[in-house]
Structures are given as structure tokens and as C-alpha cells.
Amino acid sequence: MKKITFLLLLLPFFVGAQSDGYSRERIAEAEMKSASALMNLAVNPNTQNYDITYHKLEFTVNPSVYFITGKVTTTYTALSPMTTVIFDLTNELTVSSVKKNGVSLSFVQNSNDELVITLPSTQATGTSATVEITYSGQPSSGEQAFTTDTHSGSPVLYTLSEPFGARDWWPCKQDLNDKVDSIDVYITAPAQYVSVSNGLQQSAIVTGTNKTTHFHHSYPIPAYLVAIAVSNYSVFTLTAGTAPNTFPVVNYVYPEHLAAAQSDLADIVPIIGFYESAIETYPFASEKYGHCEFNAGGGMEHQTVSFVTGFYRSLIAHELAHQWFGDKVTCATWKDIWLNEGFATYMASLIIRELDGNAAFIADKSDMINYITSAPNGAVYLTDSEATNVNRIFSTRLSYDKGAMVLNMLKFKLGEATFFQGLRNYLDNPAHAYGYATTEDLRSELQAASGVDLAEFFNDWVYKQGYPTYTITAQNIATGTVRFTVSQTTSHVSVPFFEMPVPVRVFGAGGQQMDLVLDNTTNGQVFDVAVPFAVTSLTFDPEKEIISQNSMTSLSNHAFEINDAITVYPNPASTSLHVALPDNVNLKKAVVHNILGQVLLTSANSTIDISTLSSGVHFITVETDAGNKTIRFIKK
Structure with missing residues (x-):
């Protein structure tokens, strides 16, 4: 069992002004819809006296019929002496038996959507036990966690449990602070259909008219990320990853969309390759990654298999990034949401550079900067009151775009190699891996990797609001020397001055050009820089490395005055x-x-x-x- 304090992981999709037409606003809207329910989740205090370590989930379903029969075998460890064990389960499902070591136990389903099981004797603290629950019925439709539908006339069944819909279709501990160490999922359905779940498929055995498909997932997972789907899927598998850690990318697609999906998903292998080279091996490489088509709006990142409604490159890049920044390491609180969304946004933007070239990457960053600076206020990190406002949490301007550009500025400030080393340390630290992290955890890892004190940077760019507007003047003061004067104003009173390396590009009459970085630490700062040609013009931040608005440059034609x-x-x-x-x-x-x-x-x-x-x-x-x-x- 992996403990997490209030994590969130309902990471569907994203994109700003992306070339494939799938916008960051659409992703944020889908994530916001999921989060609205999650924010109303009150952890059941009656389930907090034990830790779940293992589930064996056996489901019998038919995509044409809104009904489920299940047997859930759960191993748990007592955190205090227990005479009963309580699971979350809707009253619309009927439990027929509960057993422990083959012996039937008494139980009751109460009006609070709880299954209360009476133990044969007091279970001591620190001891483990296993119970087997058999049940059936029509799942509650309140959270739309269990759905039967059709596509082109064919039936489809899928689950979407975020944030607390799992209890509508199986007995579980439905909260956000207990990750189950491992699960086995067995789906029995009519033999003509294909079943999907988390982890790696172990077998598919046909018995009569039915087929039972077994999946095993050996990584920590919360209940609401457990998912199943059943339909007449066409399946195609790609191989991704860096040897020796190659793994299958298994794609479950409606047959009528197969050709388009095969074309659209051609980029997933190079996207995975880039992510692995930039950060680390895919965090579930011993199993799989994949996509499963479903009918719900937007999509849902389920561990090892993303449920999606389309295969836009920007969307699959964002979703894949959440396997690292969201699944493996999850933001600890709503205030830290940018650790999920800013990272997924930025990684998807880096894919533009990787696959489309630097000019397209610059254009994407320019779009983000323009949106960030469309208002003078707003921090990346949320206040206590903002953390109760789902619209603010999933602000495309701040949590997605500004979060992404803050990461870009850290990369620019520290250097690409050092920046990514810090990210690898962040993801690999046992305190964070397959758990949760805070903004300060990220700062600590980047500081350790770089040796640079980032307190001022995080104070200005993460915790406080606004952005600068620069005025930069250049003057040829002697042969081979140019003087730059850098001044700034800020958009918000919370930051009187932003300390930041400032990029400029200078040009000469003969077509020469040179990129410079001015480490701006005070307002009105003067830099005398060796330039091997007379500067005739200059450009501010041509690569769009930093956040600013309406910054201006000028070249002084006045002769250099020693008196000044x-x-x-x-x-x-x-x-x-x-x-x-x-x-x-x-x-x-x-x-x-x-x-x-x-x-x-x-x-x-x-x-x-x-x-x-x-x-x-x-x-x-x-x-x-x-x-x-x-x-x-x-x-x-």
C-alpha cells in the first residue's frame, strides 16, 4: 500500500493553440469537470483504520446489458484493533456472501452506501487478513462510473470512476490516500468481445460462449484509477521504449476508426522515445502503455491505459506525460496542481520541438506567453481560497501555460542538461516515486542538481504574481564593446522586480548575429559586453524563453561619453x-x-x-x- 496525502490524478487532456486542433482549454475543461466531483469527496472515516495491499477483482459483464456480477478478494492490514471492516459500496448492488478463509461472515449493507463486515474475532493492529465479497446488480448511475452504450451499432461497456465512482460497481476503499500495491483483474464477457484493464494481459481463456481475460498490475494504484472496458475492439500493438526496457503499446480501437487510429498513433513511439531520453524510462515499463477508445467526453488517464475519445497528437502527448507527472509522482495538494498540468503541458510542447522543429516550438511558446500576459495577475501556486475553486485550479492560463513556461524558464536558467537531471532526481527519489510531491520538493531537487539557490526564482515566478516588461538599450561604446542598459516594470505589486537571465540577439551590418544572455539582478543594470562587430539592431528574446509583455529594445546613436x-x-x-x-x-x-x-x-x-x-x-x-x-x- 502506498500512502498519499490528498493526491489528485484525474488528468485527461490538454492543448493551447495546437496545430492538430485540440486545445489546452478543451483539456482543462474536461479535467475541471472531473475535479468538480472530486472536490466534493469526503473521505469515509469508517475506512481509515486499515490499509489495502491487494485486490483480486473478478467481473462478469456483457456490454449489451447494464449489469455486473463480481467477486472481490481484498487483503488489508489493520492500523488499529478491528472488530468490523467496512468497504464503500452502493446499495444498488446486492452482496450475496462474504467469506474469510472459506468461512462465511455476517455483514450488512447500510444506508450510507457501506458494506459492514463483522469479523469473527478482534483483528490486532499490524496483522493482515483477506476477505472475499460476492455481489451483483445494476450499478448506480449517479456518477456515470459504469456505462453501457453503442458505437456504430455495436455495444460498448466502460468505467470512469474518478473521483469516487468505483464504489458504484465494486466494493472498495474509495478515497484518495490509499494506493493499493497490486491488483489482478479478471473480466468474463461474451467471447466475441475484447476486454481491457490496467496492467499487462496474462491470459484470455474461452469457456463455452464466454471469455475470461486476466490482467495483472504490480504498481501502486488508487481505486478510482482501476478501469475496465469491453467491446468489439480492434487491437493493434506497437513496441516502444529503450532497450532493454521495451514494452508494448496496446491500442484498443473501434473497428470503424482503426485506419485513422493507426495513422494518428504513428507518433506515439517517437514521443515515448523522447520522453524516455529526456527524463527516464516509462514508469510502468514492465507492463504496458496503451489507449482505449470510449464515448465519454475528453478522456481519462488510467494507469497504463488512457481512455480517449480521439487520437490527436497533442492530446496523446499530454496524456502520456501524465504517466510520469501525475501517476508516478502526483501533486500533493490542489495548490501544487501545476506539478501535474504544467509538466504535461510543457512535455507536450517539447514534442512540438522534437517532431516539428524549433520554429513551431517558438510559436507554441509565443502563444502561451500571449495568453499568460493577457491579464496582469495570477500565480502558478494557489492560495488556500483558490484551492477551493475548481475554475482557478484548472486555469489554462496559470496552471497549464504559466506552469509550462516557468519550467521552460528553469530550463533556460539552469541549462537543459542540468534541468532534466533535476527532473530525473525528482521522479526517482523514493520519497516521491509512486507517491506524491510538493512544489518545494521540486525546488529542492533542482537546487541539488544545479547548485543554484532557486528561492528567489520560485518566490517571484511560482508563489507570486505577474510578469515583467523590459526596456533594453544598446550602445556601441568602443570597438568590440557594446553597453546594454536593462530596465523593467512589473505587472503586479507582489513582485517589484524579477531576477532573470534576459536573452537578446544582436545584429551587425554585414549580416552578423550573436545571442547574448544578460543576468539581470537589479533595475537599470548596465552590462558592457564584448561583441566582435558594431551592433546595428537587436531583438529581445527571439526564442521566447521567458515570460514578458511588450518588451522593447533600442539602439543608441549617441557617441560614448566618458563623463557618463x-x-x-x-x-x-x-x-x-x-x-x-x-x-x-x-x-x-x-x-x-x-x-x-x-x-x-x-x-x-x-x-x-x-x-x-x-x-x-x-x-x-x-x-x-x-x-x-x-x-x-x-x-x-
Whole structure:
């Protein structure tokens, strides 16, 4: 059993202005619909005194008939002394027997949709037991967790249990903080149909007119991600993964859509290959990944098999990414939703770069930036009050697009290799793997991988609101040297200044170009940068690496003035005076004289000892290889 504190994992689909027509707004809308029910889920306190470690699920169904017969064998461990064990189960299903070690137990189904089983003796804390529950009936239709329908005249049965519909079709512990270590699923249906479930198919045995299909799933899974489907599916299998960890991608498709699905899913193998090369091996590689077509709107990510209504590339890329960022490591709270949705959004955007090229990737990032900056406010991380608002949780602008662009900025700031190493550490850490993580867990892993303190970055870009608008001026101040002045305003008062590397591209008259990164840590910051040609124009952030709005660049045509570049400080001064010069200007000497012009001190150092001077007004002439400047100062 894997414990998780309030995880969520109802990750259907996404996409912003994607070329295949499936938008991020549509994905967010589907996820929001699922989450609306989840947010109303109250954990049953009567099921919190045990941990489930194993389920054997045996279902007999017919896709033409709205009915289920089942036998569920559950192994659990007592967390406190127990005289009864309680499971969640709708009263619309009738339990016919409960056994433990072959011995019948007494039980009752109460008005709270609970199955209360009386144990033969008190079960001690830390001990395990196994009970076998047999039941049948027409599942409750309230949550639409169990559906029979048709496609092109053929019957189809499928389940969609998020967030608490599992109890409508099988007895379970229906909450979000207990992952079952492993499950076996046996589906018996008329032999002409194909059955689908989590994990790897072990067998399909025909007995008379029926066929029993066995699936085994050996990874931690919550009850609401257990799923089955039955129809006249056409099945085609691809092989994906990096040797020696190859695995099947099993696709269950309505026959009338087979040709289109085979064409649309041609990209799934390179998508998996990219994800594995960028982050790590597919987290369920000992079993399978796959897609199962169903009729519900949008789709539902079920562990190892995504139930989908279509095979858009952007959608399958987003859904696949959730197997890492959502299934293997799940956001711990609604406040951390961007750890699921921002990651899935960004990974799907990286697929655009991988398969369509950098220009298409830049265009996708530009679309996200434009949407992010369409309003001046909004943080990636949610407040307590925002975490109760499903519309805010699944905000495409903030949880999806801004979350994705924050990840892009981290990649830009840390470097691609370091960024992905941090992600691998995040996914592989035993404290997070097949469990949950917080925003601070991600920051800790990225800091450890990079050696960079990211507290200020996360404070500005994750926890607080808004974005900057930059004004960048360039000036050719000497042969081979360009001075950049970087200023910014911010869209929201929560952040007075965003510390961020700022990318610019400069161009020369002969067609030269050069990409520069200005590490902007203060407002009005000046950078003198070696550029091997005279700059004739410049562009701000040509690759769309950072979030900003209406940023401007300009090239100053004014000649370089040494008087603007040389300063002394402090002024007034008592013991020493410091000469500040641009990086490309060298000091020859500094001469201190009085108001009569008499020389009092001469120094070749930029720090001058003036402790012996009398108090009053003095002058210093700074002589450099770029010119001279005389400055009045006061000796205290």
C-alpha cells in the first residue's frame, strides 16, 4: 500500500493553440469537470483504520446489458484493533456472501452506501487478513462510473470512476490516500468481445460462449484509477521504449476508426522515445502503455491505459506525460496542481520541438506567453481560497501555460542538461516515486542538481504574481564593446522586480548575429559586453524563453561619453575614495588636487587613501585610456 496525502490524478487532456486542433482549454475543461466531483469527496472515516495491499477483482459483464456480477478478494492490514471492516459500496448492488478463509461472515449493507463486515474475532493492529465479497446488480448511475452504450451499432461497456465512482460497481476503499500495491483483474464477457484493464494481459481463456481475460498490475494504484472496458475492439500493438526496457503499446480501437487510429498513433513511439531520453524510462515499463477508445467526453488517464475519445497528437502527448507527472509522482495538494498540468503541458510542447522543429516550438511558446500576459495577475501556486475553486485550479492560463513556461524558464536558467537531471532526481527519489510531491520538493531537487539557490526564482515566478516588461538599450561604446542598459516594470505589486537571465540577439551590418544572455539582478543594470562587430539592431528574446509583455529594445546613436561612465564614491568620503570605471576602460592614474590646482596625491590604483587630506572640497582627475574626467568631492 502506498500512502498519499490528498493526491489528485484525474488528468485527461490538454492543448493551447495546437496545430492538430485540440486545445489546452478543451483539456482543462474536461479535467475541471472531473475535479468538480472530486472536490466534493469526503473521505469515509469508517475506512481509515486499515490499509489495502491487494485486490483480486473478478467481473462478469456483457456490454449489451447494464449489469455486473463480481467477486472481490481484498487483503488489508489493520492500523488499529478491528472488530468490523467496512468497504464503500452502493446499495444498488446486492452482496450475496462474504467469506474469510472459506468461512462465511455476517455483514450488512447500510444506508450510507457501506458494506459492514463483522469479523469473527478482534483483528490486532499490524496483522493482515483477506476477505472475499460476492455481489451483483445494476450499478448506480449517479456518477456515470459504469456505462453501457453503442458505437456504430455495436455495444460498448466502460468505467470512469474518478473521483469516487468505483464504489458504484465494486466494493472498495474509495478515497484518495490509499494506493493499493497490486491488483489482478479478471473480466468474463461474451467471447466475441475484447476486454481491457490496467496492467499487462496474462491470459484470455474461452469457456463455452464466454471469455475470461486476466490482467495483472504490480504498481501502486488508487481505486478510482482501476478501469475496465469491453467491446468489439480492434487491437493493434506497437513496441516502444529503450532497450532493454521495451514494452508494448496496446491500442484498443473501434473497428470503424482503426485506419485513422493507426495513422494518428504513428507518433506515439517517437514521443515515448523522447520522453524516455529526456527524463527516464516509462514508469510502468514492465507492463504496458496503451489507449482505449470510449464515448465519454475528453478522456481519462488510467494507469497504463488512457481512455480517449480521439487520437490527436497533442492530446496523446499530454496524456502520456501524465504517466510520469501525475501517476508516478502526483501533486500533493490542489495548490501544487501545476506539478501535474504544467509538466504535461510543457512535455507536450517539447514534442512540438522534437517532431516539428524549433520554429513551431517558438510559436507554441509565443502563444502561451500571449495568453499568460493577457491579464496582469495570477500565480502558478494557489492560495488556500483558490484551492477551493475548481475554475482557478484548472486555469489554462496559470496552471497549464504559466506552469509550462516557468519550467521552460528553469530550463533556460539552469541549462537543459542540468534541468532534466533535476527532473530525473525528482521522479526517482523514493520519497516521491509512486507517491506524491510538493512544489518545494521540486525546488529542492533542482537546487541539488544545479547548485543554484532557486528561492528567489520560485518566490517571484511560482508563489507570486505577474510578469515583467523590459526596456533594453544598446550602445556601441568602443570597438568590440557594446553597453546594454536593462530596465523593467512589473505587472503586479507582489513582485517589484524579477531576477532573470534576459536573452537578446544582436545584429551587425554585414549580416552578423550573436545571442547574448544578460543576468539581470537589479533595475537599470548596465552590462558592457564584448561583441566582435558594431551592433546595428537587436531583438529581445527571439526564442521566447521567458515570460514578458511588450518588451522593447533600442539602439543608441549617441557617441560614448566618458563623463557618463566614470564615477567616484563615496562622496563625501572620510578615509578612502573609489574610482568606478566601465569594464572596457583602463585606469592610467588618479590625481587629487585642491581648489588652487595643487597636486596632493597621485595613485595608479582605483582605491585611493585620502585619510591625510584636510577636510573640505577637493578634486580628483581620473585619467583613462578612453579619456579623462575631473570630479569634485568632499573630504569629511
